[in-house]
Amino acid sequence: MEENLTHSNITFRFSDVMLITAIFSLIILIGLKIAATQDVTFGSELKSQTIPNVQPSSYGVVQLFITSKNTATGLINLDGYLVPVDFKFDTYPSDYGIEETAFTAVDITNLEIGQITDGNGNHIDDFTNFQDHKRINEALKNFIETNKLVEVR
Structure with missing residues (x-):
């Protein structure tokens, strides 16, 4: 080879x-x-694909009725939609660490969303998410504390 x-x-x-x-x-x-x-x-x-309009939602308390020591009902304006809510809350004394700043603090413990309607009264499916629930709780808490609707017993 x-x-x-x-x-x-x-x-x-x-x-x-x-x-x-x-x-x-x-x-x-x-x-x-x-x-x-x-x-x-x-x-x-x-x-044809566009970026969605992602402006933050606006929340406002339209009505609020304290029905008992720790329950209430309310109506929330969420971007023009009316959201009825039933909720339970706890109250406790709090302050800002300075003398004579005592106030009654409120914590929302249970939030139930009712039938959502638009401005004309038409029923809308529930479109709220976890962030909406957190912000609704905060709006209710702030409304109750600001207007001093409850006192610690």
């Missing part, structure tokens, strides 16, 4: 390798040039 050396192999020539490398390099450079000069355009399906 005879052994052939690499330099006598007729299928591998340095000039052929350089020619193939030059051709691939030229193709890549032309592709990069075309990609860099063309404007980026999006299809019509991407133009």
Whole structure:
């Protein structure tokens, strides 16, 4: 069996390798040039997708009735929708760490959302989420504490 050396192999020539490398390099450079000069355009399906309006919701207490020592009902305005709520609360004495700043603090312990209606009285499915519930609780708590509707017994 005879052994052939690499330099006598007729299928591998340095000039052929350089020619193939030059051709691939030229193709890549032309592709990069075309990609860099063309404007980026999006299809019509991407133009129709818009970023939603994500302004924060507004919450306001419209009505509030204290029905017993630790229960109440109310009506909340949530972005123009009327949200009836029934809730339970706990009261305890608190202060700001300074003399004569004592007040009755309120914690909402149980919140129940009723049938939501729009401004015209049409019923709407419940669209509230966890953040809405937290902010409704905070609005009720602040309303009760600000108007001093309850006292610790």
